[in-house]
């Protein structure tokens with residue numbers, strides 16, 4: 001008997017999308033990390049490697065989201081993507097990458113969102129990649145609150161003044177009507193991979209800051225209706241604001257795909273224990289988790305995002321919040337290019 005394609009899937013497949021990914025991002029079993037966290041073999045840990053999802057400047061979660069936004073920008077006849085982020089933003093590097101690969105220009109405003117200035121912070125890693133790709137990179141030295149909106153507005157005006165047509169991409173490509181679609185689609189992709197692998201992941205663990213990766217997973221899981229748990233790990237240091245944004249994006253995305261699709265409050269889970277008090281700066285649990293992942297399965301994470309969600313997943317397994325018998329999927333969102341700007345946090349390991 002032919003089963004009918006659900007409403008949300010029909011809608012999702014009908015929304016224009018650029019093609020920036022290699023295909024489905026790989027799913028990898030992590031045998032040594034599993035053993036470390038669950039010595040009896042009760043919990044199996046896998047990673048879906050969205051850090052390896054694309055050939056465009058190292059890829060990552062923003063590239064997946066931007067497939068939908070760039071299709072929209074092209075449909076509107078825009079010629080320049082304008083966006084904003086911190087000095088070591090993965091997002092602005094991804095915006096520059098997808099713009100370049102689509103024949104568009106990119107202007108990115110890079111702000112002091114993180115109150116540190118380690119050696120080469122504004123020279124290596126993500127910002128180096130954006131410069132290498134020929135992006136118009138604008139370091140904004142002003143303080144976070146004053147400079148923020150002004151410099152971005154100015155960037156949009158500058159594009160218009162030279163006769164261009166700007167397309168504004170909000171921070172993290174999140175607070176945008178299409179922002180949640182990339183990771184709703186991720187769940188569809190995952191379900192197809194699960195069929196081939198013969199595994200079902202009952203629990204997904206994901207880092208959450210601007211919220212649309214987490215929100216898209218929640219919408220995708222709600223739409224498929226299998227009862228899959230999605231646990232967000234806050235790395236924003238402002239979990240209340242992040243949680244509100246996740247809820248809003250998840251519900252707006254659901255509404256866009258199927259007016260009947262409800263996202264209950266219980267589906268929005270954000271663990272606040274691992275952000276170490278502030279966005280962009282690792283704490284002891286972050287560094288410890290990064291070392292554990294690197295020294296078991298050579299899984300490399302960054303100190304801003306993935307090290308924090310790794311610390312979260314490790315603790316959830318150790319404390320038994322993730323139950324024996326579980327197959328856990330660590331959703332690896334990328335971010336490794338920033339690591340070189342944080343070498344000073346690993347100096348003791350050079351001795």
Ligand SMILES: *Cc1c(COP(=O)(O)O)cnc(C)c1O
Pocket residue numbers: 060061062090091172174207208209210211212213214302305306333334335336
């Ligand atoms: C942006 C980013 C996140 C956070 O994703 P959001 O969708 O902004 O919540 C996590 N990890 C990496 C590597 C990122 O670049």
